[in-house]
Amino acid sequence: MNNKELIERMTSKQRFEAALSGKAVDRPCAASITSVINFELMDLVGQHFPDANTEPEPMAELAAGAHDLMGFDSVMPIFGIAQEATALGCVVDFSDPGNLPTPQFAPWQDANAELCLPDGFPDSFFEDKYIKCSLEAIRMLKKHFGDKVMILGKVMGPWTLSYHVYNVQAFLMDTLAKPERVRKSLDLLSQVPILFAKAQLEAGADAIVWADHATGDLIRNTMYRDFLLWRHQELVPQIPAPVILHCCGRSMDRIEFFRETGFDMYHFESANPVEKMVEAAKGKIRLAGNINNPQTLLQKSPDEVRIEVQRVIDAGVDIIAPECAVPLQTPVNNLKTIVEVCQNN
Numbered sequence: 001m002n003n004k005e006l007i008e009r010m011t012s013k014q015r016f017e018a019a020l021s022g023k024a025v026d027r028p029c030a031a032s033i034t035s036v037i038n039f040e041l042m043d044l045v046g047q048h049f050p051d052a053n054t055e056p057e058p059m060a061e062l063a064a065g066a067h068d069l070m071g072f073d074s075v076m077p078i079f080g081i082a083q084e085a086t087a088l089g090c091v092v093d094f095s096d097p098g099n100l101p102t103p104q105f106a107p108w109q110d111a112n113a114e115l116c117l118p119d120g121f122p123d124s125f126f127e128d129k130y131i132k133c134s135l136e137a138i139r140m141l142k143k144h145f146g147d148k149v150m151i152l153g154k155v156m157g158p159w160t161l162s163y164h165v166y167n168v169q170a171f172l173m174d175t176l177a178k179p180e181r182v183r184k185s186l187d188l189l190s191q192v193p194i195l196f197a198k199a200q201l202e203a204g205a206d207a208i209v210w211a212d213h214a215t216g217d218l219i220r221n222t223m224y225r226d227f228l229l230w231r232h233q234e235l236v237p238q239i240p241a242p243v244i245l246h247c248c249g250r251s252m253d254r255i256e257f258f259r260e261t262g263f264d265m266y267h268f269e270s271a272n273p274v275e276k277m278v279e280a281a282k283g284k285i286r287l288a289g290n291i292n293n294p295q296t297l298l299q300k301s302p303d304e305v306r307i308e309v310q311r312v313i314d315a316g317v318d319i320i321a322p323e324c325a326v327p328l329q330t331p332v333n334n335l336k337t338i339v340e341v342c343q344n345n
Contacts, residue, residue: 011148013073016074019286021264028319028342029320029342030320030321031320034324036076038326039329040330040332047059053094054094056137057140063141064141064145071339073150074149074152081164082094083134084192084196087124088165089107091105111170115188151206155192157232159214162186175223182227186227193235198239201239206241207244208243210245221257243263244267247268248269268290278315287316288319298326298334309342313341313345321338
């Protein structure tokens with residue numbers, strides 16, 4: 001079958017699933033792994049923050065714009081990193097129309113605080129407004145797209161959740177000063193992404209993005225190996241769907257561990273040279289990324305975006321995507337250029 005015949009037959013979801021499993025595709029897959037939402041898209045869709053972070057219909061409509069208006073092969077309705085936070089006792093400001101929400105208060109940040117999940121967990125977790133919003137938005141997207149477009153869910157892994165409920169600085173200091181307390185935090189929080197991921201799959205998600213920010217910008221690779229590797233190896237197989245790891249920043253020195261986790265794919269940033277990352281993955285884990293956000297997508301012209309996208313395709317990255325959630329000021333034309341280059345290959 002030639003490429004023209006494949007193009008007529010391969011849906012966005014089929015293309016994404018094929019790329020995710022290392023199978024042949026009609027053309028490179030262009031995807032939203034974390035978020036491609038921006039102010040210009042909000043205006044085009046007619047849905048804006050904060051409603052698109054807190055109400056299911058605006059959230060679903062804005063997420064659908066990634067495919068309907070920009071042509072990406074996947075949609076992702078959970079735009080930020082704070083969806084689980086309020087259900088775990090954090091204080092999050094969802095009211096800002098100009099920013100993605102982030103946790104503002106960590107209930108475990110006091111050194112003497114007892115590490116425990118909220119009363120009534122897990123039932124209380126699924127009663128949280130923002131958890132219910134995410135699940136309902138996924139249901140709406142499934143109704144809208146059926147099996148034509150890849151619908152991605154997203155969870156925070158136990159390392160990232162520890163940042164939220166524990167406080168980043170205190171948590172990182174305790175990896176050295178109080179490692180047993182850190183292990184207890186990870187033990188308690190490991191059940192959260194499993195529960196949330198399964199609920200998203202039941203709602204209609206086709207795969208799960210698992211964000212665990214054990215980045216080389218904050219910790220040594222041996223910290224990942226000792227605290228998190230074996231947990232990922234135990235947790236990932238519990239999710240009955242493909243799971244994509246997202247870890248920001250420098251990670252070349254820990255890709256050897258990521259290869260052994262059981263994650264189907266690693267979504268990586270431009271801090272890592274694309275050719276070296278492809279070589280380091282050794283075909284043991286598929287790759288998504290790694291178009292630069294702050295320079296290329298935010299500030300450069302479509303022609304310059306085109307050059308970088310082609311380089312990532314030529315390097316052998318399986319799914320072509322922005323390296324992380326794009327800045328909200330990113331031009332739609334630059335994002336559409338990612339899709340255009342993939343369509344023309």
